[in-house]
């Protein structure tokens with residue numbers, strides 16, 4: 090993986106090489122804290138050990154009972170869905186992957202109607218085992234299977250913590266289950282049982298995913314110049330401090346679109362604390378060159394744009410045409426066009442002094458994905474250290490969870506009272 094910071098320097102927020110060199114001293118301290126946390130397997134830091142601690146054989150063996158599935162349906166939300174979805178949507182497989190990570194009833198019904206339930210593995214994932222959306226969706230799926238005459242206990246697989254409703258359910262029905270590793274927050278769990286069970290069912294190479302993560306892990310040192318992940322985290326932090334409050338993550342590959350979604354949770358939930366943070370925006374090249382780019386280049390001076398692309402891909406030629414106006418495309422390929430668009434965007438942002446960072450993978454495969462996911466997690470943890478926030482908590486999210494639960498009669502939460510206090514100003 091390659092991170093090019095050149096276009097982050099000399100731009101409007103005013104970051105230069107000397108500032109980065111000074112920041113590197115703080116990176117050394119932060120790395121010390123991170124290394125000590127990993128060593129002690131402290132909550133959160135333990136996630137950066139996953140390439141070494143995840144047992145790929147145990148995951149493969151747990152899912153091996155499902156023979157020739159047509160599809161895998163992951164029921165989970167947030168960190169319990171996005172890592173698996175990132176891998177599933179990046180890589181080809183004969184086993185289709187579907188995700189129920191929302192409780193929009195019409196959407197859930199449409200998804201279930203489209204699935205061959207008798208040939209689908211249901212992968213229910215919840216670290217806490219109590220998340221209302223996940224548990225509700227699972228009850229709906231179970232019911233749909235029963236109605237279709239499918240024995241759901243034969244087709245369901247659970248990944249959860251030691252306690253909670255989901256664990257109880259797995260025990261009661263003797264469902265195969267994998268443990269969520271200790272000390273690993275959901276949004277950092279892509280390279281654990283949480284993210285990899287779906288990948289195993291789809292037949293992806295778990296060892297290569299973990300190897301990619303291990304390669305990124307081995308690059309961590311006391312200097313941002315040694316590690317692509319730290320380099321990205323340090324520069325993002327420095328730019329945010331200088332006013333780049335928005336980070337537009339813009340992969341130039343359809344296969345990486347979900348990666349931007351995964352990144353958004355990681356970045357927002359980890360770093361948005363105590364009045365600081367950097368708002369992740371999701372974009373896709375080249376599509377969003379024709380929409381959001383106008384704002385990124387000419388709107389408020391508050392953005393970092395992160396451009397991601399694979400260096401190698403399977404290309405497709407653009408057919409020759411006898412139209413004069415299109416002759417410049419003849420003999421070119423879609424890949425060449427996409428690459429030209431990428432470089433034009435980069436240059437256009439630089440010309441307007443909008444900071445941007447280029448991230449390149451060799452290609453989109455298991456190893457490179459593992460490296461990318463790990464590097465972004467390391468970037469997040471480093472940024473959190475530099476900004477002095479509690480990277481591994483999410484109290485603001487929990488507030489809303491309690492309020493919703495209280496409204497449904499699931500407990501006496503004062504957050505629910507605040508919902509009742511709502512003032513209205515309706516215009517019809």
Ligand SMILES: O=P(O)(O)OC[C@H]1O[C@H](O)[C@H](O)[C@@H](O)[C@@H]1O
Nearest residue numbers: 167168169215216217220275486
């Ligand atoms: O895995 P679960 O316990 O079901 O949690 C799923 C999600 O719930 C909350 O929204 C948390 O803030 C997320 O970090 C978490 O990924």
